[in-house]
Amino acid sequence: xxxxxxxxxxxxxxxxxxxxxxxxxxxxxxxxxxxxxxxxxxxxxxxxxxxxxxxxxxxxxxxxxxxxxxxxxxxxxxxxxxxxxxxxxxxxxxxxxxxxxxxxxxxxxxxxxxxxxxxxxxxxxxxxxxxxxxxxxxxxxxxxxxxxxxxxxxxxxxxxxxxxxxxxxxxxxxxxxxxxxxxxxxxx
Amino acid sequence: xxxxxxxxxxxxxxxxxxxxxxxxxxxxxxxxxxxxxxxxxxxxxxxxxxxxxxxxxxxxxxxxxxxxxxxxxxxxxxxxxxxxxxxxxxxxxxxxxxxxxxxxxxxxxxxxxxxxxxxxxxxxxxxxxxxxxxxxxxxxxxxxxxxxxxxxxxxxxxxxxxxxxxxxxxxxxxxxxxxxxxxxxxxx
DNA sequence: GCGACTCGATACGCTGCCGTATGGTCTCCG
DNA sequence: CGGAGACCATACGGCAGCGTATCGAGTCGC
Numbered sequence: 519x520x521x522x523x524x525x526x527x528x529x530x531x532x533x534x535x536x537x538x539x540x541x542x543x544x545x546x547x548x549x550x551x552x553x554x555x556x557x558x559x560x561x562x563x564x565x566x567x568x569x570x571x572x573x574x575x576x577x578x579x580x581x582x583x584x585x586x587x588x589x590x591x592x593x594x595x596x597x598x599x600x601x602x603x604x605x606x607x608x609x610x611x612x613x614x615x616x617x618x619x620x621x622x623x624x625x626x627x628x629x630x631x632x633x634x635x636x637x638x639x640x641x642x643x644x645x646x647x648x649x650x651x652x653x654x655x656x657x658x659x660x661x662x663x664x665x666x667x668x669x670x671x672x673x674x675x676x677x678x679x680x681x682x683x684x685x686x687x688x689x690x691x692x693x694x695x696x697x698x699x700x701x702x703x704x705x706x
Numbered sequence: 707x708x709x710x711x712x713x714x715x716x717x718x719x720x721x722x723x724x725x726x727x728x729x730x731x732x733x734x735x736x737x738x739x740x741x742x743x744x745x746x747x748x749x750x751x752x753x754x755x756x757x758x759x760x761x762x763x764x765x766x767x768x769x770x771x772x773x774x775x776x777x778x779x780x781x782x783x784x785x786x787x788x789x790x791x792x793x794x795x796x797x798x799x800x801x802x803x804x805x806x807x808x809x810x811x812x813x814x815x816x817x818x819x820x821x822x823x824x825x826x827x828x829x830x831x832x833x834x835x836x837x838x839x840x841x842x843x844x845x846x847x848x849x850x851x852x853x854x855x856x857x858x859x860x861x862x863x864x865x866x867x868x869x870x871x872x873x874x875x876x877x878x879x880x881x882x883x884x885x886x887x888x889x890x891x892x893x894x
Numbered sequence: 895g896c897g898a899c900t901c902g903a904t905a906c907g908c909t910g911c912c913g914t915a916t917g918g919t920c921t922c923c924g
Numbered sequence: 925c926g927g928a929g930a931c932c933a934t935a936c937g938g939c940a941g942c943g944t945a946t947c948g949a950g951t952c953g954c
Contacts, residue, residue, distance in 0.1 A: 523920095523931060540818055543731045548911060558912085559932045567913070619817070625867045626814040629807070630728055639869035646872060664876050665883035668868070669861060672884070676864025679813045680856070681827035684834060688852050695853035696860070699887070711901065711950095736941060746942085747902045755943070 524554060526564050526574070533575055538619035542627045542634075545572065576637045579624060583641045591648040598655030602670070602701040605649065609674045611693060618678045625675065645671060656702070670700055714752050714762070716742060721763055726807035730815045730822075733760065764825045767812060771829045779836040786843030790858070790889040793837065797862045799881060806866045813863065833859060844890070858888055 532553050536545045547568055551558045565571045590608065593601040609618060628635040646667045653663035653670075673696060682689055720741050724733045735756055739746045753759045778796065781789040797806060816822040834855045841851035841858075861884065870877055 541729070541731070541814065543729070546911065547913090556931095557933055559934075562913070563931060568911095622814065622817065622867070626729065626810065628869065629810065635869065635871070639871045642869040642872035661876075661879055662883060664873075665880040665887075668865075668877070668880040669884045669887060672864030672868055673857060673860045674864065675867040676860030676862065677856075679810075679863040679867070680860055681816065681823065681830040683823070683827040684830035685852075688849075689856070691849055692853040692856040695850060696857045699853075699857060734941065735943090744901090745903055747904075749902095750943075751901055756941095 524556065524560055524564070528554060529561060529564055529571060530574060530578060533571055534579075534620055535616075537575070537623045537627075538616050541623050542572070542631075545575070547571070573633070576634060579620070580637045580641055584644050587641075587645045587648050591652060593652075598652045599701055599703070601652050602649070603697065605652075606670070606674070606697055606700065610677075610697075611690070621675065622678050642671070666700075673700060712742060712744065712748055712752070717749060717752055717759060718762060718766060721759055722767075722808060723804075725763070725811045725815075726804055729811050730760070730819075733763070735759070761821070764822060767808070768825045768829055772832045775829075775833045775836050779840060781840075786840045787889055787891070789840050790837070791885065793840075794858070794862070794885060794888065798865075798885075799878070809863065810866050830859070854888075861888060 529550060532550045533545045536550060536553070545568075547558050547561045551561055554560070561571075565574075587605075590605050591601055596604065608614065609621075624634065625638060628638040646664065649667040649670055650660075650663045653666040654660065656663075658666060677693075717738060720738045721733045724738060724741070733756075735746050735749045739749055742748070749759075753762075775793075778793050779789055784792070796802065797809075812822065813826060816826040834852065837855040837858055838848075838851045841854040842848065844851075846854060865881075
């Protein structure tokens with residue numbers, strides 16, 4: 519399992535872990551090197567400089583997320599409502615904490631770096647489009663469908679921001695109720 | 707207007723600006739000093755070290771936010787629905803960008819610092835309580851009211867995370883529709 | 895006017911990080 | 925076996941940030 523020699527992917531993976539745990543500021547080559555049990559001599563073999571790593575992260579995240587949302591909203595026999603509930607479950611609660619952490623770190627990064635901001639915008643465009651289509655499949659008109667998608671994603675991201683320790687015992691039930699509000703049962 | 711001598715508040719204010727613009731990592735004493743046109747000799751007069759500044763920020767933010775939410779949800783003659791729409795408007799859209807930026811930076815900070823996490827949790831508890839009460843005033847039972855408050859705040863914070871450049875022309879209308887979904891018209 | 899106090903400047907050492915330069919150790923291939 | 929190339933270690937210079945120490949320059953009480 520353990521490749522005896524590192525490659526670009528090893529460094530990218532470690533970089534995303536660092537991003538998830540500490541934000542962009544924590545993806546530093548000497549820290550990653552320590553994490554990977556090598557020295558930065560290795561890093562500068564695979565990458566020209568830190569910038570190149572960071573741009574590879576942006577590009578990789580973008581394509582990965584766009585592929586993912588397309589796959590996740592391709593309903594093979596599912597109804598639109600089921601599809602929405604499925605997408606919601608992917609980011610809901612405590613499933614996939616790493617994915618959520620990367621998502622949030624990415625967005626915090628985007629707040630102060632125009633390149634990250636552009637990448638996040640592209641991903642959001644695609645996601646809003648895909649999820650809008652699902653809501654449109656529920657019978658909503660274009661504006662309502664978009665608004666629902668907007669609410670949908672705002673909730674998903676915002677939920678990751680709300681301190682779950684504020685009332686741990688009530689969150690699960692709240693999430694269920696929110697699910698019903700976000701993707702209405704009765705429609706279509 | 708310009709005080710000829712700085713005090714703790716001056717540094718705290720500059721620190722919050724730096725926090726809003728660049729996250730905790732950017733509240734650095736030498737940067738703040740440059741921003742305030744002094745040297746760090748001043749800083750270490752007013753604060754023991756960077757830690758003390760940072761803790762003062764946490765404490766100040768906590769008390770300020772808790773006072774604010776209590777004032778904002780005290781409905782003097784307003785109906786609960788009006789109160790909710792008012793709170794929503796405070797954080798909505800492009801009003802108060804600095805407040806939103808601090809809010810998001812605070813939460814990103816909380817993701818990796820347990821002290822910040824605890825502060826945010828305390829503020830969230832109070833906010834959820836206040837807004838839950840408003841929803842309860844609309845006739846919802848306890849669980850539904852809490853879930854609505856949960857959705858309400860998730861939306862507010864999540865909205866700040868969504869790339870508005872993903873579809874700038876559609877966001878305003880979407881926000882309006884979301885408002886109607888978040889605080890139902892008919893209820894009560 | 896003089897000491898005490900407030901507030902800030904200057905200068906230093908230390909650490910962590912980036913990037914470069916150069917050398918070493920494998921592996922593969924002919 | 926021997927050379928080439930892939931991969932990594934070691935060592936260095938440079939910069940930025942933290943914290944300390946010390947020294948002014950104003951201000952206020954008396």
